[in-house]
Amino acid sequence: MRYLLVEDNQELAEAVLRRLAMDGHAVDHAASLEAAKDCLAAADYDLILLDVMLPDGDGREFLAQSRKRLDVPVIMLTARSQVSDRVGALDQGADDYITKPFDFSELEARCRAVLRRRGGSAKNEIALGPALFDPLSGTLRRGETKVDLRSRESRLLEVFALNPGQILSKGQLMDRLFTFDSAVTENAIEVYIGRLRKRIEGMGFQIETVRGLGYRIEAQSP
Amino acid sequence: MRYLLVEDNQELAEAVLRRLAMDGHAVDHAASLEAAKDCLAAADYDLILLDVMLPDGDGREFLAQSRKRLDVPVIMLTARSQVSDRVGALDQGADDYITKPFDFSELEARCRAVLRRRGGSAKNEIALGPALFDPLSGTLRRGETKVDLRSRESRLLEVFALNPGQILSKGQLMDRLFTFDSAVTENAIEVYIGRLRKRIEGMGFQIETVRGLGYRIEAQSP
DNA sequence: CGGACTGTGTCAGGTTTATGTCAGCTTACT
DNA sequence: AGTAAGCTGACATAAACCTGACACAGTCCG
Numbered sequence: 379m380r381y382l383l384v385e386d387n388q389e390l391a392e393a394v395l396r397r398l399a400m401d402g403h404a405v406d407h408a409a410s411l412e413a414a415k416d417c418l419a420a421a422d423y424d425l426i427l428l429d430v431m432l433p434d435g436d437g438r439e440f441l442a443q444s445r446k447r448l449d450v451p452v453i454m455l456t457a458r459s460q461v462s463d464r465v466g467a468l469d470q471g472a473d474d475y476i477t478k479p480f481d482f483s484e485l486e487a488r489c490r491a492v493l494r495r496r497g498g499s500a501k502n503e504i505a506l507g508p509a510l511f512d513p514l515s516g517t518l519r520r521g522e523t524k525v526d527l528r529s530r531e532s533r534l535l536e537v538f539a540l541n542p543g544q545i546l547s548k549g550q551l552m553d554r555l556f557t558f559d560s561a562v563t564e565n566a567i568e569v570y571i572g573r574l575r576k577r578i579e580g581m582g583f584q585i586e587t588v589r590g591l592g593y594r595i596e597a598q599s600p
Numbered sequence: 601m602r603y604l605l606v607e608d609n610q611e612l613a614e615a616v617l618r619r620l621a622m623d624g625h626a627v628d629h630a631a632s633l634e635a636a637k638d639c640l641a642a643a644d645y646d647l648i649l650l651d652v653m654l655p656d657g658d659g660r661e662f663l664a665q666s667r668k669r670l671d672v673p674v675i676m677l678t679a680r681s682q683v684s685d686r687v688g689a690l691d692q693g694a695d696d697y698i699t700k701p702f703d704f705s706e707l708e709a710r711c712r713a714v715l716r717r718r719g720g721s722a723k724n725e726i727a728l729g730p731a732l733f734d735p736l737s738g739t740l741r742r743g744e745t746k747v748d749l750r751s752r753e754s755r756l757l758e759v760f761a762l763n764p765g766q767i768l769s770k771g772q773l774m775d776r777l778f779t780f781d782s783a784v785t786e787n788a789i790e791v792y793i794g795r796l797r798k799r800i801e802g803m804g805f806q807i808e809t810v811r812g813l814g815y816r817i818e819a820q821s822p
Numbered sequence: 823c824g825g826a827c828t829g830t831g832t833c834a835g836g837t838t839t840a841t842g843t844c845a846g847c848t849t850a851c852t
Numbered sequence: 853a854g855t856a857a858g859c860t861g862a863c864a865t866a867a868a869c870c871t872g873a874c875a876c877a878g879t880c881c882g
């Protein structure tokens with residue numbers, strides 16, 4: 379997938395770029411509307427991440443104009459205070475919006491959601507042993523049994539599901555679950571592992587601790 | 601592989617250099633950011649080990665700047681006390697971090713992990729007779745049988761696996777397993793050899809004692 | 823607006839586990 | 853047989869991990 383990120387905050391932009399690159403996407407970065415136009419002229423994108431406040435104009439106007447020519451999904455990045463930003467963002471042609479500060483995992487989830495909506499119904503469920511996990515809705519299903527996960531639990535499980543068999547350290551999990559400026563304890567991961575374990579009981583797979591290294595998902599042993 | 605170590609503590613730097621050299625890597629050493637820049641201009645590296653606190657600046661800033669131009673994996677070396685060091689290290693562009701003081705074997709393991717992640721996901725398993733050993737997850741497999749090793753056991757086995765047929769003295773093994781400033785008895789090695797032997801029973805290879813000299817790994821005799 | 827509810831993250835105390843030492847034993851070599 | 857080297861079961865310890873309880877902030881709903 380090829381993304382275009384339009385964002386003038388350098389620090390934030392780099393963090394987002396890195397993260398999306400880790401997921402295997404090619405991401406171009408434009409720090410202004412001017413630069414964004416150049417990028418759009420030069421390449422085809424699958425998704426645009428568009429900040430509202432930009433040095434040379436308002437992202438919404440840009441969106442309104444581009445919509446006539448483009449048919450690319452757009453996710454708006456808005457500041458929390460700018461409530462009015464949200465209102466109308468969707469009207470203006472955005473496919474979704476996300477308020478800053480956001481978790482990277484949430485951004486990833488929204489990107490997937492939007493792309494899925496657009497690109498037809500590519501199934502987005504992940505098989506976990508005999509169970510099926512839908513990270514978008516946060517539901518886990520095995521036959522008749524269905525479990526709803528909370529947002530954090532869902533993201534956590536998603537990270538495991540995307541790295542089956544691999545050991546993930548608490549540090550890695552933290553970086554995947556939390557914003558870079560939020561200072562949470564590693565203990566939070568332990569707590570969530572515990573909560574998640576309770577929920578996935580009887581689903582045919584389990585999270586196993588690898589002492590000193592991290593955690594790993596595995597199909598039920600016995 | 602060619603590494604660049606950016607670290608101002610002379611003693612630590614030399615120890616790391618020696619160790620990595622033993623693994624057959626070429627390692628350059630820069631004691632400051634200034635020197636690091638010169639090195640980067642002069643050569644291409646496969647991996648950078650970057651201390652956070654340096655006499656002429658913060659390693660993280662350096663990293664943030666370099667990221668634009670470089671695409672080399674970076675492992676940050678942070679002090680345990682400096683919690684803030686760790687926070688965001690990965691977001692700032694590091695591929696991994698390791699807190700001082702660290703065991704050399706852990707450093708090696710992380711280097712391998714990062715390089716592997718970067719260089720595609722080639723499996724990193726080592727053949728030991730009829731068995732396969734994955735030093736990253738610490739699992740040993742022979743056909744259907746799977747054994748999980750503990751961290752120290754895993755590192756110990758790794759040393760043997762990388763030096764097949766060679767006799768390794770207890771001193772050498774200690775150097776490879778423990779931090780240079782930690783004072784452990786040679787008996788500890790004996791104990792671990794014993795534990796490891798128990799675990800690898802039936803895996804088709806064995807650790808044999810060479811009285812007065814050390815130990816050696818060999819395929820099962822009969 | 824206030825109270826009930828929910829999702830989150832922290833904390834403190836309890837539990838488990840890896841690790842290294844020790845003491846006494848076995849083995850190999852002279 | 854004597855001696856040094858190696859082995860091993862038992863143990864203390866500290867670190868890693870788990871978990872019940874709680875505090876806090878949103879959100880919902882009357």
